[in-house]
Each structure stands twice: as structure tokens, then as C-alpha cells.
Amino acid sequence: MNARLSGGLIDRSKPLSFTFNGRTLQGFEGDTLASALMANGIRLVARSFKYHRPRGIFSAGSEEPNALVTLGTGARAEPNTRATMIRLPEGLVARSQNHAGPLGFDLWSVNDLAAPFFAAGFYYKTFMWPRAFWEKLYEPAIRNAAGLGRLSMQPDPDSYDKGFLHCDLLVIGGGAAGLAAALTAGRSGAEVVLADEDFRLGGRLLAESDPLDAATAADWVAKAEAELRALPNVRVMPRTTVFGVYDHGVYGAVEEVSDLPGAPLRQTLWRITAKRAVMATGATERHIPFRDNDRPGILLAGAMRAYANRWAVTPGAGKVAIFTNNDDGHRTALDLQAKGVNLLGVIDSRAGATPFGDYPIFAGGRVTGTSGRKGLRAIRLSWNGREEELSCSALGVSGGWNPNVQLASHHRGRPKWDESRLAFLSHGGPEGLLPAGAAAGEGSTAQALASGQAAARAALEQLGTPAADTPLPQGEDRQIRTEAFWHVPGKGRAWVDFQNDVTVKDIKLAHQENMRSVEHLKRWTTLGMATDQGKTSNVTALAVMAELTGRSIPETGTTIFRPPYTPVSLAVLGGGDTGKDFRPTRLTPTHHWAKAQGAVFTEVGQWMRAQYYPQPGETHWRQSADREAMAVRSAVGLCDVTTLGKVDVQGPDAAEFLNRIYCNMMGTVKVGKARYGLMLREDGFAYDDGTCARMGEEHFVVTTTTANAGLVLRNMEFARQCLWPELDVTLISTTDAWAQIAVAGPRSRELLSRVVDDFDLSTEAFPFMGCAELTVCNGCPARLFRISFSGELAYELAVPARYGHALMQRLMEKGADLGVTPYGTEALSILRIEKGHAAGAELNGQTTAQMMGLGRMVSVKKDSIGAVMSRREGLAQDGRRLVGLQAVDPQQAIPAGAHLLATGAAQTMANDQGWVTSACYSPHVGGHIALGYLEQGEARMGETLVAANPLQDQQIPVRIVPAHFVDPEGDRLRD
């Protein structure tokens, strides 16, 4: 175990235990899993993706490419979490991943020995042939060997939520720049959201040893945070990662609400709409590739400094060396020295570099190799013409800093190379997103504070809010000089992208194979395509490629970044509701009644509808459906038809408006009467049908099919607002207001007469297609429509939805002696097929009024939507017509969707004569029947054809009959 250093932002009075690969270890409150592992002397924490190389902790932040671990157990096991981002809680269970056998002896590490075969493009080249082997052999084998952690394959037991925030200023990042921006905007009264991915605000300030004014940086941060939290207009959100930037100032963020198993809420997905945002996302240190630079114990120098200053740990028990091409590496050396770490010295690639303190310097030196299989033991130093091996337990590498410009690229802003800073700066980012601090290349504390404040002031000015005076503390203002030294050339493998195991050699190879564009390089080598999106590798890879091609970095170009900034779980993107709560469900007013009767339900869009009501002894749905259908034909049945869309159409121009909406004449419907109506699309095809009941001179109630209820209202509103705004008409959807029950069958009048209050139901007083307002059951307001979908004498009775349940019960009671039977959608469908009524399958968007046999309905006396196009040649000449089909063998089912062919004809498109739209067993006919569209159908009654379903090799002989299997004259419904 490494001894803890002095100081740090850990609470030594609060020890925490946790386990890693089954070993119980101790950390302190304030630790991350990474710092706690380091404090316990654990260096080997992971195996790499492809070669299964031993890997350790490389960074101290969200850029971590190596230290991916699985947290938790059972269903809660979560793979691929970055140890550097896990706040250590009591009892944390962590495991390493991607190895066969123990972490220290991974069987898959044979891949490393075979590495010469696994160069860039290896998979593409090797596993191409034979093709059939890919799916069965290669892919499973590769997937087994390569990769990250494994899913539990169990449902996620945790709870997630979503939410929406609106603010004037979103400050992304709570470091020096972010805090300065938030304080400035917060004091000015703007609505501010401050989000930081860390569990503690402060950003890089927590990792440094420099004071702010006279206080420690951590004290200043605590004071700033306290002030911000006290402001009612500021919302401070630690552990919140802004992962994506979307149009018009919309930002996606994930808040880690609780990491405790079983907490009521684990994460929240926030959609933040911000008028302006400050991108104070800091910078990520680069490394310098050299041979075998991936051993545990080799870290980013700035991360090493963070571990020492914030967490009081050092990655090596022995000597520590720094390899740098810039001044910042020396800052790490000084801080480590101040903490009493045994410093081997600083290897500075710059000839003539001088030390910043009292430590050995190897100016112009290079690290050319390392040794130590499971952790660094020694480095090879090339310096002053000599090569020597130096014993060393940890090496900090500093290749300069890359501003974190990812968010600014989410809208295809392409970062621009800044030669003076040797870094890409954001360029052409989304409007309203203002970079500040290290993310803008303003890396000293003083610069970060000032630029954060300047960004906030600029945002406030754009919003017209006067900026309050906000004095800032004095911070260090070192300017870092960096040399453009990108990698140490030489033999062996020098890693560029640790997570995807991409080396300098792979980049060279890609170049040799003519992958000259950056985008090709990326895809061929997979560089930057791992879960870390190449945060520590992209720029270095570009520089190496530039060197290879002899071009400058700007000439070489850059890839852009896409959301998410860091990985986001699908669970939180799902927003919390799963299973039956994933989407809304709509219930009919008689749902609870039907459920109590044992009804089986079916989903119709969002609606749950009773499909059939099984009775004792019925073992198959068809027994129930046939019984229900027969009851309607012989007695009376009840069916909840509330789901049909209902639109209230009112106004002096209501009749004219409906004339233009429906292809048939609607304006002439008399008050107290209803009419069947067909709507066309403007291209002339049939769209939707329903009834139009005239309740008053200027008042119609229109019904639509269940499926199109919302769409028809949208289209009617389009016509009202965009086509004919001069018409005085208003539309109100009333689908849910009325419980509507179909009362159908020869005894329906008799049943109804027992519930209506003083209402004459005789055909003379209330004929077919009549409609009326009345009361039922001693004063319940109601609407009655005499319409029929089944072909029987039938009515639809509507009462306010709250009475639907009771009305159903009342009708069942009152009709017991009449044989009243509730029926579901199956019987409904049988009844309408028997009657030849069109429904969804006949109105599928590819059919016309003419095909449905309703061609004459399209009025030529008036204009209506689709009327002109319905008369165009292609449609007018279409000879297909709706026909009935009867199975020659009544017991043979006719498959819906089957195609109609002449008997014996080959099953080819050329021989296709039509298709079956709807089919059922008809208890009325006593055999299987169907509806379908057939070429010249009207003229072919009695002919025999084949309904062919080649998918199941079915060929069913069918006879062509009229589409009305029941009461073709329509006497029953007019009775």
C-alpha cells in the first residue's frame, strides 16, 4: 500500500471500505475509485481492448481511456464505468473486465504476442472470406475476445427520470472560468444553471497547489459555491455532464442523482434550454507516444499532480519521473517534490530546458522504452547521446494541453489550429455558446477567471441584462511554453489511442495503405472511436499523421466530435418509464366493466379495446367471437365504440366546410339526420370514412375511424386555417367526452325503449340515419344515432363518459331477457365483413372511392379535397373493385393479404389480379369469407379464383360474390 501524502481534499475521519476483484480495501470520503485504488497500491486495473495489455489509471478525469471497471453485481452490474469518475461510496463493489482468468494472468493476452498480425485493418482483411464464416465463426470469436465489460442481461432495477430546465445562462464546467461566469451572471440576477461533471465543484483548481488571493483554491471554491447556492436564480448541479448541444440552445445533460443501490432515483436526463451558454469545459492533457508507453504507472503528468494535490496519493511507491515537452510538466515536478515524493527528475524534450526548482533535468532527453510487465519498473532514457535504464515506479507524461472543444463541434463547428498555443480552438460553434478558460486556450488561473467573467458579461449584454460588479480573486498567471514534439520515433509499439489499442505504427500503416484523409485514418485504425472518443489521442494522432505526410496540422484537418461528450446510459435516455408505462394507454369508459366480465383486450393504437368476452366452456377465441356475432344477428349486442374520433363542427359555414372536406355532399343533410361520409386525400385516394350528424343548423358531429382520429382533426384544421380561413367554422375534438355504445341487432329497439326517457323510437319518428339529443335513465343527457356497421337494425347511444360504465350495466340488466350480449372487436370485424363495410384494410391509402364501389359518391357539383385528382386518368381507369370472396371449401380459411390469381396461374406479379383485404369465418354464412379488391370485380360474380399466399404455400380456391353477405337490400337496418 502506498502511504497517503499530506493534505488533499479527502476526509480522513470518514474511512470507506470497498472491494476490487473481491479484495476489501479502504478509502476516504472525497476519493474516487481511481484515487482509492492508487492509495491501496493497485496499479493494474484493466486489460486493453484488443491486445489485452495490462493497463492502469492514466488520467484523473472523464478522459480516462484505460481504467474501465464494472460496478455492482447481479442486475445492477454496470460495465465500462471510468474509475476516475466514480465517487467512492461505502461498500462499492468493483471488478476489472475484459480478461479470461484473473486480471494478473489474462489468457487472452496471447493476442499481445500475436500483435504483428493484429495491425490496423487486420479484421477487414482477414475475416472477409469465406463469407459464411463471418456470422457463425469469426464474429462470435472476435466478440468474445475483444471488447469491454459485459452486460448483466437482466432488466435494470434502477430508477431514472427526465426533466426540463430553462435558463438565461448555462455554465458548463465549474472550474475557475465557470465559477467566475456563474458568479458574474448570478449576481446580475440572470437565471443560471451551473453544471459540472465532477462531484465537487472547482475543476482544475482542486488539482493545483496555487492559492487564490490569500486562501487556498479549495476554500475560495467553497465560498463561491456557497454564494451561488444561496442565490435563488442559480441552480448548482454537480455530477451533471452536459453531453450534447442541439439546435437553438438546447443542451442534453445527465445528472447522477444517487450512486447508492436501490436509491429512489439514480439519474435524471435533463433537457436544458438556455438563451446563452458558457463552455468552460477546461482542457485535457496530451501524452507523448514512446515505446511501451502503456504500462500501469505511466500517467498524464497533470493527473499525477491532481492525485497528489487533491487526493494525496502517488501512483508509484518508488521514484517518479516526468517526461515533458512543456513548462507544465515542471509544475508537476515541483508539486510532487513539495509533497515529499521521490523525484527522479524531469526529462524535457527541449534542448536547453532549465529546471524550475531543485531537481535533476535531462534537457533534450527522450524516453525510448519501459519495462515492467504488470506495472512500470524502469524507463529507458536517451539523453546526451547515451541510453540508460533508470529504475522508476511512475512516469508522468506531459505533451501540452488540448482545450475541450467537443461541445462546440456538435453543430459541425470545425476546430481551428492555433499555432501559438499548439492546440485546436473552437471555431464556428453553435450560436450562443461562448468558450471560456482553458477550453478557449486561456489556461492560467488568472486568464480563466477573467475569460469566464468576460463570457458571462458578453452573454448578459446580448440578453440586455446589466452585469453586476463582481470582483475576482488573484490567481497564478503562468504562461506555458510548449514544444511541438509529438512522439518519440523508434522501434516497437508506441500507443496513441489506449482504449482502442492504436499505435504510431498503425497510423503509419494506414498511411502506407493510402488512408490519407483523417476520416479514413480514423475508420481504418478505429482511432478515437472508443468510448472516450479519443480525448487523449486525437490531436496527437493528427500530429503524427501530419508528420508522415509532410503537411501541417491544419492541412491535415481534424475530425469533429459528436454527442455524447461522455457515454450516456440507454436507461436514462429512456426517461424512466418502462414496460406498460412506456407510452400512454387509453381506456374506454366501459373498460373496468369489460375487465370484470373477463374480456380479453387488444391494443388499437393507444387504446385498449375488448377483443372478445370468453364464456365458460369456450376454449378458442373464435367460439366467443362467433357467439357474439350471432347474438347481434339474432338478438341484440353491445359494443363500446367510444374510440371512434368525434369532432364538433360549429359555425355558420360548418355545412360548406364539410362539403369541402368530404367528397360527398354534406351540406344538404337535414337537422336530425346523419350521413355516411368519405374523405379523400388531395391526391384523389380514399382517406377516411365516418358519419356526419347534423345536430343543429350550424352544428355537426363528425366521426372518424379510431386510427385516424388525430390525423383527421389535424387535416381539418389545415383546411380551416391554411386553405379556407374565410369560412366561419370551429372544430373541437370531443372523442373522450362521450361514452358511445353500439346497440345492434333485431331487438335493439326494444332494449333501447327500456332506457330512453319519453322518446319515440319507431321508424316513422326516428328512421335509419336519424340522430337526436335526448335523455336516458331518468335524465341522463344523451345522443342517439341510428347507424349500423353490422347491417342489422342498430343504434349508437352516447352519454357523458362518466356514465358509460353504468349505462353498460343498465343495458345488460334491461336486456337480459332479450339475450343481450356484449361483443368485442373480433365480432365487430366479422359483422362488418359480412356486411361488406370498408375498414382500415380497405382504406389503406392505396384505394379509391371507385374501387370501394363508392365512385358515385364523389360529387361533381362541388369542390372537395381530392375531387379533381380522383378523376385523373390513372385512377378513373382503375378497374379493381371491392368484392366478396367465399371459400369453395367453407372450412378453408382465406389468408388476409393473399393475392388473387386465376386457377392454375403462376404466382407472378404479371398474373396478379387483386388481393384479399379482410377475412374471417362467418357464422352467418357458415364458412370462411373475405373482402378483396379484384380486377373488373363487379363483372365476375360466380367466377372461381385462387387466393395465394406464397409465403406459406397456400392456394385457397375462392368464389367471387357480392360484398354483402348479409341483407344485400338493406332491409334490416331500415326496419
Place this chain on the structure above:
Amino acid sequence: MTDLTPMGALGTAGPAAARHGALTLTEDCAITLLSLALRDETSALADLPLPGPGAYARSGDLAAFWTGPGQWMVESRDAAAARAAIAALPGARMTEQSDGWVVIRICSEAGAPPLRALTEKLVNLPAETLAPGRATRCQLHHLNCLVTRPAETELCVMTLRSAALSLWHALEATARRLPAAAAT
């Protein structure tokens, strides 16, 4: 009145109710809702000035909120009086809506903050859109909802009656997930 027994939108005999922290959710079965549409510029319904876009107004027993250009939803505990007031407006079109919507009132015992914490989990709207005296139609858990804010400590959410259980689930689950600090 009829001898049929009404049922609440949530399938209960009486109004459904639940409590989470400082928030109480109650189904309001007694309110009368009437759609009012007007072609001409009319400024008042009886004593009630008709509110503009996004607004909610109340006068005595009559309240109304804007639902679209020339359209309002009128609320009242006195159905007959509300109908009479609308009928008295020349050119007014009225549509009975009391049974078209489930109405859930959410009251806070701890001032506005718990309501704000709840609404920011539910609707993608800036807080001022739901300040007292405001109302809007919006999306909530994929439901088409009307949300009004009659008072500082009262929020009212309505959706299509058929989706009552889905709305109730959304409201309850969200209230349950609120951090204790926000819910009290």
C-alpha cells in the same frame, strides 16, 4: 337527475387522491368544462375578461383560459350559470367538455417550490409559462395536456379522460421520485 351512477376517470367511485411529501393530488370530478369559440373579437364572458394567449383568469365562480386563437376553456362549479353566460354571447359556440378531460389538482403545502420541482420534471416549459394566472396546452409524458396555474400553491393538469391512468401514473411516479428536499 339520472339514476345512473357516475364513475371517476380513474375507475374509482369517488375522486382519486394521493399524497407525496408536500404535494396532494386530487381528481376534480365536480368541475364543469365548456369549450368556447368565438369568431368575433369579444372581450368578456359575463364579468370575466377573456384572457389572452397563455393566460388564465377567474371572476367569481367563472374561470377561463385561452386554448387557441378565438378559443377558451371555461371552468365553473355552476354548470347552468356557465352555460347561460356562454349562450348569452352572440356568435358563441359551446362544446360540452366536462367528460372529455380528467382534471387533477395538485396542491402544495409548502408554497411554490415543490410545484416548480414537479413541473420541471414533467413539462418542457419555462417556469413563467406556468406562473399563477397562466395556462397552456403542452406535452407531458407523451400526453396532450392542459396545464393551468390557478394559484401560487395550486396546479391543475388535465388530459384526455381515456388517458387518465397514464397521467396519474406520470404525476405520481414523478412526485415520488422528487428529492425529499424539493418535495417538502
Place this chain on the structure above:
Amino acid sequence: MLIPHPLLGPRDAQEFTYLGDAALMQRPDPQAGEAAFADYVFQRDNPAGVHRELWYHEYGDRSWLVVTRDTTTHEILGAKLARNVKMGLPE
């Protein structure tokens, strides 16, 4: 995306349904004949740049809006009530 609703201010695009080219408001006279209707129904401009298009505030006040949007940047240059546009009324 945010749609600047002329009456309700900026509202999230999720509240809206998109239809397309605002030319759909220019329905030909019924006497104009099939060719005019064929053009109206099937022909659309598909500009890379400024486009006038129809959005329906389905989860809102049910207004149809004419939104002017740059299809290459998603910048929204304005939004008007379609009804007012059609009637030639001011905002």
C-alpha cells in the same frame, strides 16, 4: 429546436408536427384542372437554404404556422400564423 410561436413565444419543436412546403396553402382553383393539381400535390421545392414551411402546434394551441427556416443551419427567421398569412392580415 425551438419554434418561435407568434402568440406563445419559443416552444420546443417536439410540440409540433411538420408538414412541409408552405406552397401547400396555395391550393389551385377547382377549375384549374388536373395539371395544376398534379403540380400542387406532387411538386415541391426542396431548397438548401431558406424555406417557408408549415408546422402544426399539435401539443399546443392547434395553430398552423408558416415558419421560415434555413434548412442548412436550422436558423429560424420567423414564424407567422398560417391563417393570417392566408388572409393577408398582419401578425
